[in-house]
Amino acid sequence: MNAQVRLPSAYHASGAQQGRADIEAAIAAACGKIAPLWPLKQFVAVNPFLGFANQPFGATAATLKRVASIDMLMPRRFYLDAIASGEIDDAALEEALNLAPADVDRPADVAELKRAVAREPNAKARPPAVVSTVAEILDSLADGDRQASLVGFMIEEISKWCAAYFDEGQASWRMPQRDLSPYAAWRRSALYDLSAEAMGVSNFRETVLSLPEDPVETIQTIVEKLWIPARAVEDYLHRTLLDIGGWAACARYLVWNAELYGEKDDTLVELLAIRVAYGYGLFRARTDLAFHSAWSRAMTEAASTPLDHRLNEDPELTNDLILHEAYEIAFQKRLYARLSSHALRQPQQGADSRPAVQAAFCIDVRSEIFRRALETVSPETETVGFAGFFGFPIEYVPIGHKRGGAQCPVLLRPAFTICEAVEDAPPAEETRILDVRLLRRRAAKAWKAFKLSAVSSFAYVETVGLSYAFKILSDSLGVTRPAPDPNLDGLDPDVIARIGPRLDPRMVGDRITGLSAEQRLVMAEAVLKAMSMTRVSARLVLLAGHGATTVNNPHASGLDCGACGGHTGEANARVAAAVLNDPGVRLGLSGKGVVILQDTWFLAALHDTTTDDVKIFDERAAPDSHQAEIATLKQHLSAAAELARLERATLLGVERGPETQRKVASRSRDWSQVRPEWGLAGNAAFIAAPRARTAGLDLGGRAFLHSYDYEMDEGEKVLELIMTAPMVVASWINLQYFGSTTNNRVFGSGNKTLHNVVGQIGVLEGNGGDLRTGLPMQSVHDGKRFVHEPLRLNVMIDAPEAAMERVLEKHANVRALVENDWVRLHALQQDGTIRRRRGPGVWTDVRKTGSAD
Numbered sequence: 119m120n121a122q123v124r125l126p127s128a129y130h131a132s133g134a135q136q137g138r139a140d141i142e143a144a145i146a147a148a149c150g151k152i153a154p155l156w157p158l159k160q161f162v163a164v165n166p167f168l169g170f171a172n173q174p175f176g177a178t179a180a181t182l183k184r185v186a187s188i189d190m191l192m193p194r195r196f197y198l199d200a201i202a203s204g205e206i207d208d209a210a211l212e213e214a215l216n217l218a219p220a221d222v223d224r225p226a227d228v229a230e231l232k233r234a235v236a237r238e239p240n241a242k243a244r245p246p247a248v249v250s251t252v253a254e255i256l257d258s259l260a261d262g263d264r265q266a267s268l269v270g271f272m273i274e275e276i277s278k279w280c281a282a283y284f285d286e287g288q289a290s291w292r293m294p295q296r297d298l299s300p301y302a303a304w305r306r307s308a309l310y311d312l313s314a315e316a317m318g319v320s321n322f323r324e325t326v327l328s329l330p331e332d333p334v335e336t337i338q339t340i341v342e343k344l345w346i347p348a349r350a351v352e353d354y355l356h357r358t359l360l361d362i363g364g365w366a367a368c369a370r371y372l373v374w375n376a377e378l379y380g381e382k383d384d385t386l387v388e389l390l391a392i393r394v395a396y397g398y399g400l401f402r403a404r405t406d407l408a409f410h411s412a413w414s415r416a417m418t419e420a421a422s423t424p425l426d427h428r429l430n431e432d433p434e435l436t437n438d439l440i441l442h443e444a445y446e447i448a449f450q451k452r453l454y455a456r457l458s459s460h461a462l463r464q465p466q467q468g469a470d471s472r473p474a475v476q477a478a479f480c481i482d483v484r485s486e487i488f489r490r491a492l493e494t495v496s497p498e499t500e501t502v503g504f505a506g507f508f509g510f511p512i513e514y515v516p517i518g519h520k521r522g523g524a525q526c527p528v529l530l531r532p533a534f535t536i537c538e539a540v541e542d543a544p545p546a547e548e549t550r551i552l553d554v555r556l557l558r559r560r561a562a563k564a565w566k567a568f569k570l571s572a573v574s575s576f577a578y579v580e581t582v583g584l585s586y587a588f589k590i591l592s593d594s595l596g597v598t599r600p601a602p603d604p605n606l607d608g609l610d611p612d613v614i615a616r617i618g619p620r621l622d623p624r625m626v627g628d629r630i631t632g633l634s635a636e637q638r639l640v641m642a643e644a645v646l647k648a649m650s651m652t653r654v655s656a657r658l659v660l661l662a663g664h665g666a667t668t669v670n671n672p673h674a675s676g677l678d679c680g681a682c683g684g685h686t687g688e689a690n691a692r693v694a695a696a697v698l699n700d701p702g703v704r705l706g707l708s709g710k711g712v713v714i715l716q717d718t719w720f721l722a723a724l725h726d727t728t729t730d731d732v733k734i735f736d737e738r739a740a741p742d743s744h745q746a747e748i749a750t751l752k753q754h755l756s757a758a759a760e761l762a763r764l765e766r767a768t769l770l771g772v773e774r775g776p777e778t779q780r781k782v783a784s785r786s787r788d789w790s791q792v793r794p795e796w797g798l799a800g801n802a803a804f805i806a807a808p809r810a811r812t813a814g815l816d817l818g819g820r821a822f823l824h825s826y827d828y829e830m831d832e833g834e835k836v837l838e839l840i841m842t843a844p845m846v847v848a849s850w851i852n853l854q855y856f857g858s859t860t861n862n863r864v865f866g867s868g869n870k871t872l873h874n875v876v877g878q879i880g881v882l883e884g885n886g887g888d889l890r891t892g893l894p895m896q897s898v899h900d901g902k903r904f905v906h907e908p909l910r911l912n913v914m915i916d917a918p919e920a921a922m923e924r925v926l927e928k929h930a931n932v933r934a935l936v937e938n939d940w941v942r943l944h945a946l947q948q949d950g951t952i953r954r955r956r957g958p959g960v961w962t963d964v965r966k967t968g969s970a971d
């Protein structure tokens with residue numbers, strides 16, 4: 119710093135020395151507020167507010183606004199329009215007012231609330247974030263585009279470096295320092311990088327190289343040199359991470375994955391050190407009094423900032439929280455009315471009745487539409503809802519690969535490795551098939567390298583560019599598919615014909631690597647009891663995983679099964695069917711109170727949620743006595759698909775007519791289609807109950823449906839499993855859609871048509887900037903209106919309140935979700951009454967039997 123600059127006295131009074139333990143605690147707290155981002159190949163829904171689960175929803179809205187000026191709710195106009203249309207009535211507003219925290223100032227009644235929210239808040243009058251970064255101060259003092267560009271330049275430079283360092287195979291030339299830890303690699307590259315100096319950041323390399331080699335020491339040193347007040351250190355570090363929030367989320371994923379396996383990973387801490395060091399380089403480059411005076415004022419204000427959430431100091435936010443609560447109350451009343459009245463109409467089914475088919479689908483909201491359609495065309499079919507990995511947390515290794523992907527919820531780690539093999543093929547034939555795959559992969563990789571290399575790419579375009587005109591035209595007309603089916607992976611058509619349309623149709627015995635007979639029995643018992651299927655009576659039991667067919671879509675795996683770690687559920691369904699068809703397993707189950715009738719056969723299938731086609735696997739392995747019933751089942755599945763496509767057509771904007779079926783299905787092959795399907799948009803409820811509670815009820819593809827019968831749940835183990843796994847995963851999905859809707863700029867990934875894939879990890883919006891997280895705007899908005907309504911998850915469980923209280927008492931993370939209003943927990947009563955948990959042991963009626971809408 120220039121010695122001639124005289125700094126205000128408060129500049130020195132506001133700082134505080136941070137010991138190693140203090141700074142490590144602040145770093146851990148700041149890093150813990152960053153939610154992980156899974157790579158594109160296994161993109162799964164993540165709760166963007168994961169790091170705030172231990173504080174209330176409203177307090178988190180205040181915190182984000184205080185620390186970073188981030189809005190967490192919809193714009194005021196959204197709620198005013200809902201009031202004007204009657205969607206939010208005065209009763210909902212009054213109830214929301216009464217539920218507001220007692221310790222905040224709020225309007226006295228509905229009339230006063232309406233007057234207070236009559237117009238949008240003045241954006242210019244909003245208070246700035248109370249914890250500033252060097253970049254923000256530079257931005258506020260910018261006297262031209264060149265100064266303003268330094269802030270964007272910093273983010274751009276860090277983002278480019280991260281793209282090279284974390285690259286997973288997209289780059290032709292790999293960064294040479296990747297063998298070093300992130301912070302060490304960045305300091306090494308700083309030796310040669312003149313970009314900052316070229317932009318006018320004087321002595322940047324000298325500043326960076328003068329910092330300690332240890333990332334924690336670097337952060338500690340910079341915090342002291344910037345005079346960050348002790349009470350603001352955590353907020354400052356969190357705020358700096360938000361500048362590179364996408365790459366911070368990428369690093370947080372590496373930390374999450376390591377912790378899942380009991381390991382330690384400091385990638386996020388080192389990335390924080392890089393970001394803080396870059397800011398310090400900008401700080402040292404500015405020697406003028408105007409900048410340092412502004413920085414001093416910012417630190418003085420940060421030093422006097424209260425540690426509470428300051429809701430009382432922001433009446434506009436308080437009013438918006440009340441409006442949002444009223445918006446959710448209005449929806450809840452409609453949901454309560456439908457569930458309650460439907461429960462009273464349901465006839466009791468005979469315990470001895472035998473369904474023709476029992477069909478288990480994933481609890482995914484898209485399955486609700488198909489289950490309802492299948493039950494319509496085939497009333498003798500009984501459908502079941504269960505997490506789409508079917509209780510088999512596996513790593514699935516396709517043939518020819520050394521490693522596979524985790525086919526289970528990201529909260530779990532794979533327990534077993536399942537290797538794909540070829541059915542009834544001698545070793546020589548299997549070796550030949552593997553050689554074909556490897557040769558095709560190498561040829562494809564070499565061809566790609568030729569097309570993309572710095573020199574040959576020009577010759578390639580000049581020579582064969584025009585030959586792509588016909589393919590582009592045929593792809594645009596839907597005649598050809600822009601991308602090959604990944605399941606074929608380069609196999610010769612004659613090989614496919616001889617071994618069947620898919621590989622490894624039978625995975626039992628020694629073919630299931632590492633899975634002993636005892637383990638198969640334990641898992642089979644667990645999955646059937648978790649589905650409340652202790653008596654499997656149908657001759658055919660369909661286990662239908664799901665996936666989505668789509669092309670030219672970086673977020674394609676986000677449409678696949680979240681319960682299978684962003685993969686399709688095919689492998690899990692096939693493993694589960696193979697295990698449950700094992701005679702030894704069935705014999706063992708009979709001694710554990712689980713009855714599978716002798717003539718029952720399990721079939722694996724895959725529901726394509728984009729086309730609604732259902733493909734059954736391994737039909738030839740089924741007994742001849744079941745072939746006619748399988749043929750009938752396929753007819754019913756085809757008819758159900760037509761009904762489901764008709765229902766989805768309206769939401770997709772496809773007009774009803776002779777071409778409706780084709781138009782809906784063809785979206786999966788259209789390379790220009792930004793909305794091949796709506797994914798889980800609209801999700802709002804999670805219902806764990808016997809199917810009789812919801813059978814025949816049109817829930818519009820908005821509810822996760824998990825089959826659960828409390829009377830069959832010994833020791834409440836299944837209830838505990840549901841509340842600690844599927845319910846939590848559903849809340850992640852719900853809150854990802856919530857954040858991507860309310861503030862897509864921060865919690866979403868922007869305009870899908872501008873996406874560029876970087877490092878096979880994620881996407882940039884355009885050709886630069888930070889890595890984007892969350893969902894594209896096209897996943898929640900149809901161009902005219904929001905298709906997804908930002909509603910927190912309403913959990914409805916058909917179980918005693920005391921039983922749910924016992925689960926909450928045992929699991930602090932689940933208790934935090936409920937008590938901090940991230941999810942709304944309800945108990946379904948047999949007579950149709952619905953009760954909501956308001957606090958520990960406090961449940962109140964929200965819908966009584968026979969009450970009016």
